[in-house]
Amino acid sequence: MTKYIFVVGGVISGVGKGIATSSIAKILQDYDYKVTTIKIDPYVNIDAGTMNPIEHGEVFVTDDGLESDQDLGNYERFLNEDMHRINYMTTGMVYESVIHKERNLEYKGKCVEVVPHIPEEIIHRIETCAKKTKADFVLIEIGGTVGEYQNLLFLEAGRMMKLKYPEKVIFIMVSYLPIPDKIGEMKTKPTQHAVRTLNSSGIQPEIIIARARVPLDKPRKTKIAIFCNIKEEDVISAPDIQSIYEVPVNFEKDGLGERIIKNFGLKARKNKVRAKKWEEMVKNIRNIEKPSNKKVLKIATIGKYFTTGDFILSDSYISVIEAIKHAAWQAGYRPVINWIDSEIYEKNPKKLNELLNYNGIIVPGGFGMRGVEGKIKAIQFSRENNIPYFGLCYGMQLAVIEVARHLAGMKNANTTEINPDTPFPVIDLAEDQKENIKNSRYGGSMRLGSFPCEIKKESVSFRAYKEKTVLERHRHRYELNNDFKDKLEKAGLMMAGVNRERNLVEIVEFKNHPFFVGVQFHPEFKSRPLQPHPLFKEFIRACLTAR
């Protein structure tokens, strides 16, 4: 009896379709439904793994090792549930399986056509997800904006599904209403056009979520209702707000949950206890985030995927940002996260002194050579000045290099990712990865997904997790080279977490420091607003007490 909700974007991209989808899912969950979500990315890539973060934003990794879109991270954070491969789809994935089936004669001699075979494959994937998750509601977020060529076949799949089960499918359009400066009035025309465009694909939305700078007034709602052919109650006002986590609460002010349920001809009651937990969290965030709140925590994040032209992109590290926020909020502090391009420390090492103004330093995941020496300098600075340091993936590898070079006497130690001829390859490729590189097998071939890590009792990490074995998500090719373990240990680096099966070091900690922890995995992917990640909590605790 699964119901399907397609979420499409109108007018412009970037108005928060992912957050809207996550919020709708969260609302339905508060009505005690089992909900799941699917993100559709219309590009030809099979997954997001081969794309530069500046192109695409963060690559979010699931437990089962899919390299996906950051929206899956939003879904996990809002629903407090894990997403899997079945929750993601790209044009590349769909075509790949249709071509595969054709080669296997699964179309039994038929001519395989773009329509209906491609939309049928899309529908098959959506239905498989519904079956596997046993969801009452499946939300399907179609990437891009209506009117684009790229997402037409996904819209076509939606149309065909509605034809197949008229009572089980609705469409929600997330639109945008501009308020041009000189006119000063909110304009509905672009939304009207977007709906007409959607109509030309044979689809009429049931609900419109109207994103705008401010709430919608009555005349605007009436106008959209008349011109877009929907009920006035089904126009939901979605003004800009401060925290993304407030969006479900805001949607509910306009009765979105009930409207969706009514559109399916259902009756349901909200689980007030469940909804209250979230509402209280949102209230807490609102209080903490007040600019007048003096309890501020300053974190420097040092990386390189920040700029595109004149714009700063924080999308590349969205899970890191959210994980910091979750832990800081729970501690009652307002996090101020600054982005520092590590190359400035290469050009001007004096700038490192600025880091003394921060409570803590993070070097997140990354690839390649640019900015690496600057990051290593920043790590050294945090070690020598007792500033809490948290290294995530590349941030762990570079911390190992820093200790090797400056405390273990291994001059020019490096990762072979940067210098294959280094005399001290403290970070190196495992054998299976050497094969991948040799054969140019780059797509989906890193060490991906969830792996167990055993933790040493006497470590800071154990204090954080309070567990001997934890599961964390990975996305990397290179590993700490066990040949150098002894030397590094003698220099004061503790191998605090190990994967027993493959004997891989997953956590390093520098002793005699308030917090100097590097993890080969990505803890940020598992932080949730109601359950901050233990290591981020411990890092934040150290930031508040270190100096």
Ligand code: GLN
């Ligand atoms: N470039 C490093 C590797 O491939 C680290 C990857 C990462 O930070 N995600 O091992």
